[in-house]
Amino acid sequence: MYWDKTTRIKKRLLAAVLSLALAGTLAGCGSAAPAPGQGQQAESPKAGDARQEGSVTSAKRTTYPLTVKDATGKEFVFEKAPERIVSTSPSETETLFALGLGDQVVGVSDFCNYPAEAAAKPKVGSIIKPNEEALVAANADLVMTGVSMNMTVVEKLRGLKVNLFKVEPKTLDDVMSNILLMGQIFDRQEQAEKLVDSMKAERQKVLDAVKDLKPEQKKKVFVEFSPGWTVGKGEYIDELISLAGGINVAGGEKGYVKLSEEKVIADNPQIILYPTGIIDEKSNKPMDQLIRERSGWDRIEAVKSNRLVGLDKDIMSRPGPRITQALTEVAKGIYPELVK
Incomplete structure (x- = not known):
């Protein structure tokens, strides 16, 4: 959208x-x-943000194993922070870079152009239906995807053993919750909280103005x-x-x-x-x-x-x-x- x-x-x-x-x-x-x-x-996308099932933090560090569910209801158990990451969604690519994970991103969609470093990453195809061979060859620990990929494609890729984590934010609070969740998954909680705090401050500035x-x-x-x-x-x-x-x-x-x-x-x-x-x-x-x-x-x-x-x-x-x-x-x- x-x-x-x-x-x-x-x-x-x-x-x-x-x-x-x-x-x-x-x-x-x-x-x-x-x-x-x-x-x-037209029917709107199925609502449902990724949901945390369990995590323990200490000094803003994630304690593994971490168990969470994504927007499709699939449960993920992370024994450690994923190290090789692919993103098929520009929104999630921007989040990964904002959390300081750019060096660990090994593939992005054809439309991921921000920040500039993202545009230089290897491409894995469309945000709607990525190139299956490129996605498998990337050998990612985790593939992030967003609202543009439907469940038929999600299930097919998972059938190819692609570890696909899907988010479906419907509101600004959903977006912020997803950022915090990604902070937990990738052990970047402090960065995620600072980012969300700045987003909340920007939202509040608009609310105060009107x-x-x-x-x-x-x-x-x-x-x-x-x-x-x-x-x-x-x-x-x-x-x-x-x-x-x-x-x-x-x-x-x-x-x-x-x-x-x-x-x-x-x-x-x-x-x-x-x-x-x-x-x-x-x-x-x-x-x-x-x-x-x-x-x-x-x-x-x-x-x-x-x-x-x-x-x-x-x-x-x-x-x-x-x-x-x-x-x-x-x-x-x-x-x-x-x-x-």
Whole structure:
């Protein structure tokens, strides 16, 4: 759910959402999307963050063996901190480097580009379906993956004896909990706690900036995270808007949904958020031009007042260490007079 890739990858990811909904996490390749303009709902990824089952710490050091469960419910017993690590998810790659584990990362996805050192690591393929041979050849003690990989792929890789640990953060608190859990798994608890403390402080700064807004002062916000797609309740992007003091006009929907152009016109948002650097494949237009030129959208207040706010596609799409930076940017976009 991510502004983390090229438009082509975005469309594959969005198709995956619908495929999983019909078959009954945003991830995997799948069926075609519903007809435009119908506002059809796509099922959101299955909620569930990795859960700690047991650990004992001493002076911020992990005591092994450590037993934990990941978001799929699989139990892991770590006799020691994993030394060779692969990440198929940009969010988890960013976390590993933030915890000082960059030297132990022996493989990353094709889209892991932050920090710069991550981009130089050996590649293991897509975030949705990695290259099986490359993943096996990496001989990792642990492979971290996130919301973009569906369970069919997870189970297939585990069948190949890949030790795959999956996280599925749905909220900022989930993101922080995952960072703390990774701190325990990799014996980097002190680093994880410092990182989470800084994220909490950044979140609190935004909350303090918008805390005095009266209900009638809160601005209506529409977010189009990929051409033709928006997001409702139950996902972290919706939470970012709420924490930033905005009202998500798609908040009555659940999960990731195909937008209804007519409904957006009727909702008349005062702010429109979109990812920078994405080109619509059908029209070959950047997102802001696509939005401005839609029929009838010139009547929307955000378009009339030129309140289209472009946000970095990577920080907005990655539920990792920079997610509170994304929150700050969202808040600045909605209330530039309050959030500096």
